[in-house]
Amino acid sequence: MRFVLTLIILASLISCSHNSSLDNVPSSYFGMVTSEFNGDVAMETTAFVEQFWRVAGNTGFNQTVYRIVEKLETAGFVEESRAKEEDILTYRIEKRPMKSPTWEPVDAKLRIMGEEIPLLEYKTNRNMIYQYASSTPKEGVTAEVVYVESIEDLDVLNVKGKIVYANINPYRLYKKAIIEGGALGLITYNNPDYLQPEKNVTSIQFRGIPYDENNPxxxxxxxxxxxxxxxxxxxxxxxxxxxxxxxxxxxxxxxxVVANVKGGELQKESLVFSAHIQEPGANDNATGVGTQLEMALITATLIKNEKLDFKRTLTFLWGDEIISTRRYIEEKEKRTSDINWGISLDMVGENTDITGGTFLIEKMPDPSAIWTRGNDKHSEWGGRPLKLDEMKPHYLNDFIINVFEDQGKRANWEVQTNPFEGGSDHIPFLDADLPGILLWHFTDQFYHTDNDRIDKVSKKTMTNVGIAALVSAYTLLNSDASTSDWMRQGIVEAAKERLTTEFELSKTAIIDGATKESQIEILNAWSDWYVKAIGTTKDMTSDPDIDIEIKKSQGDIQVFTDDLLKKM
Structure with a gap:
């Protein structure tokens, strides 16, 4: 999906309805952001963060937090408790006791007795230790290895005092083997095929086990x-x-870390960027941390140099994946603004020539997550088919796609989309019935492995993502009636393009044996999604005529749909 109107056409449409300038449409921000964003801060930060195995509360996680704060302060952000009313740039560190202890790996080695070369060493495979694994004695544990083909084998095998080896996820294995079976420890292998393990023979995708202080x-x-x-x-x-x-x-x-850029007359409304710190890798998610930090610093520079101001508030959030974002959304008493939009940066810096896959915009739930066909494709991450009552119609999908595709054309950079799948910081926004979208990459043949290192990261990619993300944010933060018109016109065209595509797919499906009724349902679902998405453009303006304009656009989509249905 994309907006098919050019900015020239849109300019004429908007000027006819409001006779206002186009300072608030995305094109007006590209030059400003592109001249500032070079990826240096993003790359330096990624290199710093990726050296640590990061879990909330541990050394690497906390050092990352204080590194972010140091850079924010240098850029002019003021800690909230010291901030004055006139301070536009502020930040705070939220601190909370953890119900469970934190964890960090230190060292490990595995060797077959009688063989000189170890099977594995931590210094070359830092994912070899299960997350939340306890330590062995200093001399290690020496015992016989017993191969277990399935969990059911543990009903008959005697593994007490031995080490269990299986090609099974340890979460499924540990209770039966250790707690009930008396095994001394676990050794597992279960790298999925998309990691291309026979090519990337040294990769280990990290695994974990529950922490139980009474049963280490x-x-x-x-x-x-x-x-x-x-x-x-x-x-x-x-x-x-x-x-x-x-x-x-x-x-x-x-x-x-919560950093705010205070808005003006509409400062009680906001856009929130989130990037999670925890994970052991470079692309996942040191790149999100670094890209978002450069975005915050550039914004501060533009604000201080009086090249930019916002009507609404911009928030940057760094923390524990999903947990920190959900808490920020739920703890309304700690926020000074309501949330209008949420954008998650996760795995945004990949050198795709090395990692594979492509940059992706994961759309808010639309009918492609129910009927995935044509050019719509799920990533290897995968997603369950959704239902109609789980749809999230909103202009954010097509708006973000439009801006990122524009940057793609400017930089010769590939931008793709995927149907909704879940699993990152966009989920808490959607769960709270707020528009939330994910920026990411997949497939990545080094995903969650100890080969996800700085050599797989691209400064150019982080620059492209950062530019498009900031242009998107600046446009939304200063959106008004003109932006609403621009958005609405583009969505009508995107709807017509999508409906035409689905109509052609449905004609083929009917020839191949699908019922006409089933295909009418798909077409109506897309039409309904876009009609409701048009309605969400109301949040940009208090123009009393907006309802009339929205109904006109919605009627345009419905007429177009009815014409297609007559041809079905």
Missing amino acids: VWGIALSYSAKERLEKALAKGKVTVNAFVKTNIYPSEELT
Whole structure:
């Protein structure tokens, strides 16, 4: 989907209805942002953050928080408790006790007794330790390895005093093997096919186990090459290994950074960017942290140099994925503004020539998440088919796509979309019935693996994402009746394009045996989604004539739909 009207056509449409300038449409911000955003801060920050295995409350997470704060202060953000009424740029660190302790890996080694070269070492495979694994004794644990093909095998196998090896996720395995079976520890392998494990033989996708202070458990995840060596040894007979794991588990506090750029006459309305800190990788999600930080610093520079001001408030949020964003949304008493829009930055810096996949805009739930066909495709992350009552009609989908495709044309950068799938910081916005969208990449052959390092990151990609994200934000924050007109006209054209595409797909589906009724349902679903999306443009303006204009646009879509249905 995309807006098919050019800005020249849109300019004439808007000038006819409001006779106002186009200072608030996206084109007016591209030059301003592009001249400032070079990706240096994003790349430097990513390099700093990715050196740590980050879990809320641990050393790497907290050092990232204080690095962000240091940069914010240098750019002119003032800590809220010290801020004066006239301060536009403010920030705070929210601190909360954690119900469970934090965790961080320190060292590990796995070796087959009698073999000189270790199977794995932490210094080259930092994902080998299960998240929330406990430490072994200093000398490690030496025991026989027992291969378990399925969890049901544990009903008959005696694994007490031994180490269980299985190609099963440890979350499903640990209770039966350790708590009930008396095994000393776990070794697992289960890298999914999209990681191309036979090519990326040293990659380990991180795994975790529940923390239970009364039943400490250690475990090690294998790379493909380590798995092959272990299975080759097991094929010859009895195998004994020595497994050494060292981790730190300790009480801590959870930190969240909230930075605000105060708006003007509509400062009680806001747009929120969120980027989560936790995860062990570079692309996931040090790039989101770094890109968002450069976005905040550029915004501060433009504000201080009086090149930019906002009618509405802009918020930047860094914290624990989903948890911090949900809490920020729910704790209304700590916010000075209501939330109009939410945008999540997650895995936004990939060098796609290396990682694979492409940059993606994950759309708010629309009918492509029910009927995924034509050019709509789910990523390997996947998503369950939604229902009609789960749709989230809103102009944000087509608006963000339009701006990012514009940047794609300017920078020769590929921009794609995927139907709604979930799993990141856009979820809390949607759960609160707020418009929320995800910026990300997939497929990534190094996703959640210890090969997701700085060499897989692209400064150019972070620059493209950062520019388009800021242009989108600035446009929305200063939106008014003219922007509403611009948006509405573009959505009508996007609706007609989508309906035409779906009509052609439905004609083919009927030829292939689908019922006419089923295809009419799809066409009506898309029409209804866009009619309701048109209605959401009302939030940009208090123009008393907006309802009349909205009904005209909605009627245009309905007439277009009816004409297609007659041809069905």
